[in-house]
Amino acid sequence: MKSFGYAAHSVGSPLEPFSFERRDLRDNDVAMDILYCGVCHSDLHYVKDDWAKTVYPCVPGHEIIGRVTEVGSGVSKHKVGDIVAVGCMVDSCQECDQCKKDHEQYCREGWTGTYNAPDRQTGDLTQGGYSNNLIAREEFVLTVPDGLDISKAAPLLCAGITTYSPLREWNVGPGSRVGVVGMGGLGHMAIKLAHAMGAIVTVISRSPDKQKDAEALGAHNFLVSKDADQMAAYANGFDLIIDTVPVKHDVNPYLPLLDIDGTLCLVGQIGPLEELTTPFMIRGRRRVAGSIIGGIKETQECLDFCARFGIHPEVEMINIQDINTAYERLERSDVHYRFVIDMKSLQA
Ligand SMILES: [Zn+2]
Numbered sequence: 001m002k003s004f005g006y007a008a009h010s011v012g013s014p015l016e017p018f019s020f021e022r023r024d025l026r027d028n029d030v031a032m033d034i035l036y037c038g039v040c041h042s043d044l045h046y047v048k049d050d051w052a053k054t055v056y057p058c059v060p061g062h063e064i065i066g067r068v069t070e071v072g073s074g075v076s077k078h079k080v081g082d083i084v085a086v087g088c089m090v091d092s093c094q095e096c097d098q099c100k101k102d103h104e105q106y107c108r109e110g111w112t113g114t115y116n117a118p119d120r121q122t123g124d125l126t127q128g129g130y131s132n133n134l135i136a137r138e139e140f141v142l143t144v145p146d147g148l149d150i151s152k153a154a155p156l157l158c159a160g161i162t163t164y165s166p167l168r169e170w171n172v173g174p175g176s177r178v179g180v181v182g183m184g185g186l187g188h189m190a191i192k193l194a195h196a197m198g199a200i201v202t203v204i205s206r207s208p209d210k211q212k213d214a215e216a217l218g219a220h221n222f223l224v225s226k227d228a229d230q231m232a233a234y235a236n237g238f239d240l241i242i243d244t245v246p247v248k249h250d251v252n253p254y255l256p257l258l259d260i261d262g263t264l265c266l267v268g269q270i271g272p273l274e275e276l277t278t279p280f281m282i283r284g285r286r287r288v289a290g291s292i293i294g295g296i297k298e299t300q301e302c303l304d305f306c307a308r309f310g311i312h313p314e315v316e317m318i319n320i321q322d323i324n325t326a327y328e329r330l331e332r333s334d335v336h337y338r339f340v341i342d343m344k345s346l347q348a
């Protein structure tokens, strides 16, 4: 299938228009026109080869909303015209214990990324959603429920599920005390989702000037982490802290904020942290954990949950031609809170 999008061609080069081929439709495949694609911080990491695994040219994008244009003969889940979504994964082994538990994100063989990953059958490199169309096997194509505004829903496919999954895993519900560190694409979704689940949500931030925005997103409390008195007052005050900071940082100041058996879950930084010290972990069975996206079943649950509660990411719509400027702004954290590319602009 002929495809057209924007790709990075080498380390540090800007994204540029790029024509390429996608695989032909298989029996279990769904083809779609892409309507919207969110801009994730990992896209930027891939473009810059921060994780030393980028194969160029690379078409990023794994927060995809599309309309089905064609389905393979064996497809039963979707039909032409359906509004669908694809997140970070387009395949996994489907056989291992984790896949069988609907945890494809922990597939023993590793999941196939929506971009920059070898296709499990041909080995051809997958290419992502900054493009006009996509093909993926039906199991990895999600249903966009009525009630979601499709122009805003794309970030649910990565930022949304990345925070939804740990909130569910640690049984957040009415009265749970949830802290959120970092208030970007992931953090703002953590606030909205935890609030909708009935939790008491506190944003933990260095800068007091973010308090208004935090409250507007649904936070009940605001804790300034530079203020030692405030930090002391919150000792043992959280069941779960979702840490969305995407760079190397120090988590030690947050550990005394956890109650006994509390968990700090890292979802942002894939890489080193400042050195961990253990006294608060050992003297309170406090845990430092991590979590990545969510399984397909759970991602569908996240979409359905957001439709039911009217939860949408806060997005800034851009044209594909503005993507390089958007990346510069993303690096400065200058976005409230997620860029979404309107793929109509690709035709321009
Ligand atoms: Zn992402």
Ligand SMILES: [Zn+2]
Binding pocket: 092, 093, 094, 095, 096, 097, 098, 099, 100, 104, 106, 107, 108, 109, 110
């Ligand atoms: Zn598997």
